[in-house]
Amino acid sequence: MPSSADAIFAKRFTSAFLRRLLLCICSLVLVSQLVGAAFHKHDATEQLPDCVACQLASQPLADIPAVPPSLLAVFLLVAYVLARQPRPPAVVLRRYLIPSRQAPPAPRCAIR
Secondary structure: OOOHHHHHHHHHHHHHHHHHHHHHHHHHHHHHHHHHHHOOOOOOOOOHHHOHHHHHHHOOOOOOOOOOHHHHHHHHHHHHHHHHOOOOOOOOOOHHHOOOOOOOOOOOOOOO
16 A cells, blocks of 8 residues: 555656656747748748748837937936845744644632
8 A cells, every 4th residue: 555655756756747748848849830930931922921930020120219328327326226225124023933832721710
């Protein structure tokens, strides 16, 4: 009869193996899509809208707006000043160090 520790180990091993297998399958699908998109060939007479890879490749990239250097300098100065501000230390309550009560409360009048 297998113990509960063996069952837990088998469950963890199985779930880790299944996760690893799923990750490998997803990686293979991604690589096959990238290879298929990169190495496709078709005649120049064919319509480009029919080919998804050609549509994606022909999309112009969005221009990133230029940032003036003075604005960048102000941003870096503010970031530097905020990073140098002193922070109060994090206070951690240590309630877990005090054991919980394990005895019943003492009676009000002591019987001797």
